Amino acid sequence: MNDHPATGHYAYFCNRECEYFPCHGAGSPENFNCLFCYCPLYALDGDCGGYFSYTKDGVKDCSACLIPHEAGGYEYVIERFGKIDGLMKNNRRRRTEGK
Numbered sequence: 001m002n003d004h005p006a007t008g009h010y011a012y013f014c015n016r017e018c019e020y021f022p023c024h025g026a027g028s029p030e031n032f033n034c035l036f037c038y039c040p041l042y043a044l045d046g047d048c049g050g051y052f053s054y055t056k057d058g059v060k061d062c063s064a065c066l067i068p069h070e071a072g073g074y075e076y077v078i079e080r081f082g083k084i085d086g087l088m089k090n091n092r093r094r095r096t097e098g099k
């Protein structure tokens with residue numbers, strides 16, 4: 001049963017059997033959304049709008065961010081897909097211009 005306050009069943013998935021559940025070690029396990037186990041906004045680096053830091057090696061660390069896993073997270077991620085599309089178009093253009 002889906003008790004998550006997201007807009008529909010497509011916006012919520014919970015994998016309580018995952019050995020990392022709930023990841024990030026925080027949040028509300030009874031409403032934890034695993035749909036974006038790997039956040040698609042990671043590619044946006046500092047423009048993702050989430051709560052992140054960088055390790056001493058310069059790797060983006062999102063372990064403090066619960067945005068994709070909480071209520072409203074699905075909508076938050078979907079609203080930013082245009083930024084991902086723009087990033088892909090810029091990368092494609094650079095590859096094409098480099099030929």
